[in-house]
Amino acid sequence: MSSNIIHSLTTNVPGLDLLMGGGLPEFSFNIIAGTPGSGKTTLAHQIMFSLAKPEYQALFFTVLGEPPLKMFRYQQQFSFFDVDKIGRSIHFVNLADDLLKGDYDSVMARITQEMQDHAPRLVFVDSFRSIVQAGREQSGTDFQLFVQRLAQQMTSWQATTFLIGEHSFPEAQANPIFTVADGILWMSQNVHRNSMVRKIQVAKMRGQAPTPGLHTFRIDAEGVTIFPRAVLPPDTTVQTANNSFPEIERLSMGVPALDDMLGGGLPSGYSLLLVGPSGSGKTVLATEFLAEGVRRGESGVIAAFEKSPRQMLSRKLHALIKGGQVGLIDTHALDLSIDEALHVLTALIEKMKAKRVVIDSLSGFELALAPEFREDFRESLYRMISVLTKLGVTIVMTAELEDRYTDLRFSSYGTAFLADAIVLQRYTEIGGQINRVISVVKVRGSAHSRDIRSFDIADEGIKIGPRVQYEGVLSGRPISSVFLDRSAPENP
Amino acid sequence: MSTSNIRRQQLIKTAMMKGEGEVADVALRLWQPLTAHLISIIGSGGFDALYARSFYLTHAVYPWMAPNNASHSPNSPLMDLQNSLERQNADEAHKASFMLFLTFTDTLASLIGEPLTTSILTSAWSDNVPERDIPIKEFPHE
Numbered sequence: 001m002s003s004n005i006i007h008s009l010t011t012n013v014p015g016l017d018l019l020m021g022g023g024l025p026e027f028s029f030n031i032i033a034g035t036p037g038s039g040k041t042t043l044a045h046q047i048m049f050s051l052a053k054p055e056y057q058a059l060f061f062t063v064l065g066e067p068p069l070k071m072f073r074y075q076q077q078f079s080f081f082d083v084d085k086i087g088r089s090i091h092f093v094n095l096a097d098d099l100l101k102g103d104y105d106s107v108m109a110r111i112t113q114e115m116q117d118h119a120p121r122l123v124f125v126d127s128f129r130s131i132v133q134a135g136r137e138q139s140g141t142d143f144q145l146f147v148q149r150l151a152q153q154m155t156s157w158q159a160t161t162f163l164i165g166e167h168s169f170p171e172a173q174a175n176p177i178f179t180v181a182d183g184i185l186w187m188s189q190n191v192h193r194n195s196m197v198r199k200i201q202v203a204k205m206r207g208q209a210p211t212p213g214l215h216t217f218r219i220d221a222e223g224v225t226i227f228p229r230a231v232l233p234p235d236t237t238v239q240t241a242n243n244s245f246p247e248i249e250r251l252s253m254g255v256p257a258l259d260d261m262l263g264g265g266l267p268s269g270y271s272l273l274l275v276g277p278s279g280s281g282k283t284v285l286a287t288e289f290l291a292e293g294v295r296r297g298e299s300g301v302i303a304a305f306e307k308s309p310r311q312m313l314s315r316k317l318h319a320l321i322k323g324g325q326v327g328l329i330d331t332h333a334l335d336l337s338i339d340e341a342l343h344v345l346t347a348l349i350e351k352m353k354a355k356r357v358v359i360d361s362l363s364g365f366e367l368a369l370a371p372e373f374r375e376d377f378r379e380s381l382y383r384m385i386s387v388l389t390k391l392g393v394t395i396v397m398t399a400e401l402e403d404r405y406t407d408l409r410f411s412s413y414g415t416a417f418l419a420d421a422i423v424l425q426r427y428t429e430i431g432g433q434i435n436r437v438i439s440v441v442k443v444r445g446s447a448h449s450r451d452i453r454s455f456d457i458a459d460e461g462i463k464i465g466p467r468v469q470y471e472g473v474l475s476g477r478p479i480s481s482v483f484l485d486r487s488a489p490e491n492p
Numbered sequence: 493m494s495t496s497n498i499r500r501q502q503l504i505k506t507a508m509m510k511g512e513g514e515v516a517d518v519a520l521r522l523w524q525p526l527t528a529h530l531i532s533i534i535g536s537g538g539f540d541a542l543y544a545r546s547f548y549l550t551h552a553v554y555p556w557m558a559p560n561n562a563s564h565s566p567n568s569p570l571m572d573l574q575n576s577l578e579r580q581n582a583d584e585a586h587k588a589s590f591m592l593f594l595t596f597t598d599t600l601a602s603l604i605g606e607p608l609t610t611s612i613l614t615s616a617w618s619d620n621v622p623e624r625d626i627p628i629k630e631f632p633h634e
Contacts, residue, residue, distance in 0.1 A: 094535035
């Protein structure tokens with residue numbers, strides 16, 4: 001969409017360029033607006049410190065509002081803040097005294113003077129709201145004229161400009177600066193129950209096609225990191241000439257008997273939901289899946305949302321992670337967004353060139369998400385699985401489900417339909433003992449075993465036994481098939 | 493205040509030493525560009541608050557340094573300083589002037605950090621202290 005005339009600048013703010021539709025259009029007149037504490041000044045500084053060079057000067061006007069001393073104090077905490085650039089590539093100018101004189105002409109005269117002195121290519125005004133408020137006593141026409149003149153001035157000086165202000169959406173609609181602006185970035189921090197989630201929206205970016213909607217972002221020691229909402233890439237699957245499906249490669253689960261039950265292993269690129277009650281061996285089975293990959297030279301990634309690594313790591317898994325063949329995502333950060341989780345996962349998958357991914361567990365993942373995202377968990381999970389499988393990885397997800405003997409369920413989220421394959425683990429009482437059973441419920445597009453088989457976890461690994469000779473295992477009232485055969489009434 | 497950075501101390505000493513004339517004149521010639529430079533960055537409100545605090549702390553050690561409340565011109569704080577210094581002998585005035593610079597920059601450094609404070613000083617005094625006399629090397633224990 002962008003023409004040759006518009007040169008886009010790379011801001012180096014993770015995720016921002018993608019959000020704006022391919023970078024920051026040079027000489028554009030932009031607004032960063034949002035609620036107090038939403039990260040406007042941090043984003044502005046991050047863009048400025050990234051782009052400013054001796055041959056690409058930046059001018060940062062501070063007005064009333066946050067005292068500059070405090071701004072310097074807090075912004076220096078971020079890794080992007082480079083003291084050496086100040087005075088050489090970046091110049092801070094305080095306009096408070098000019099503004100207190102009370103007319104826009106003196107503010108404009110000062111801005112013009114500084115523009116002439118420094119010939120900046122980047123200009124920031126923080127906060128622009130102060131200028132609006134200071135001019136309240138003047139007529140609206142004066143302010144509109146001032147904004148028009150400022151925008152013209154900046155463009156003719158070939159400067160890319162950012163006005164930073166605390167504005168809320170309703171008041172913004174009536175504000176002339178939002179009409180004049182080429183680009184508008186909205187930043188907010190939304191509180192839902194006890195959690196806080198930061199969001200950003202590119203409401204407008206002339207000449208470019210920004211990614212629509214709200215996107216989550218985080219502020220840490222590195223500054224702002226945006227997690228653009230994952231959008232599914234177009235399906236590029238090419239059907240064969242005779243419309244037949246190509247033969248799909250199968251991956252071994254690391255347990256030969258289970259591979260047999262799945263019809264020859266788990267088809268590559270599938271997502272498998274491993275459902276069972278607490279302690280039924282889901283993580284052990286998922287570890288076997290990863291270990292088998294490593295044996296075959298395929299690296300893997302495990303996202304541990306539930307337990308701390310020390311709790312979770314079996315000796316086997318610990319060795320795989322320590323050996324560098326399996327990457328661990330230990331996400332105990334709260335208030336995650338699905339896109340942040342996906343961002344971390346895809347980055348590690350790409351770094352490790354992983355083929356196998358384990359998400360352990362969906363219950364833990366749901367808890368790690370900020371409450372507002374839990375309401376859309378099914379939709380979030382759908383997007384996550386779709387994006388991951390498009391990367392070509394095969395996924396095993398564990399889900400804890402209490403044994404219920406009055407109904408047959410495969411997940412507590414109604415998400416079973418999202419999985420291409422489902423393996424069910426259960427406890428059952430047989431002969432005065434708690435026994436584990438396993439069965440394959442579904443493998444999309446493939447024949448599979450329908451047996452309910454006993455299984456156990458021994459020192460040497462998972463042992464899958466023969467088909468249980470009982471009926472009613474899933475109802476919690478198993479009766480020996482032998483007994484049933486004997487008690488069956490004989491045909492007359 | 494014990495946060496003084498040795499490099500900054502050296503810079504202040506060099507600037508005061510390089511200045512020609514009476515202690516009061518030297519102080520004024522150093523305060524004027526520093527004031528202009530800082531007001532441009534942090535505004536007159538920010539500068540006035542910092543200067544008033546530093547003056548108060550220095551006044552506790554050198555009680556003869558007192559603002560003349562009668563004057564209200566924009567340059568009055570610096571004029572008051574000049575008047576106070578002129579009334580003392582050179583040695584005493586030098587010590588007090590040095591302490592005021594040090595206290596002021598200590599306060600600034602405690603808020604915005606040592607590197608940025610030193611950078612502002614260097615920039616403001618670029619005409620007063622030749623580049624070759626600006627201590628460049630950071631001390632290992634800084």
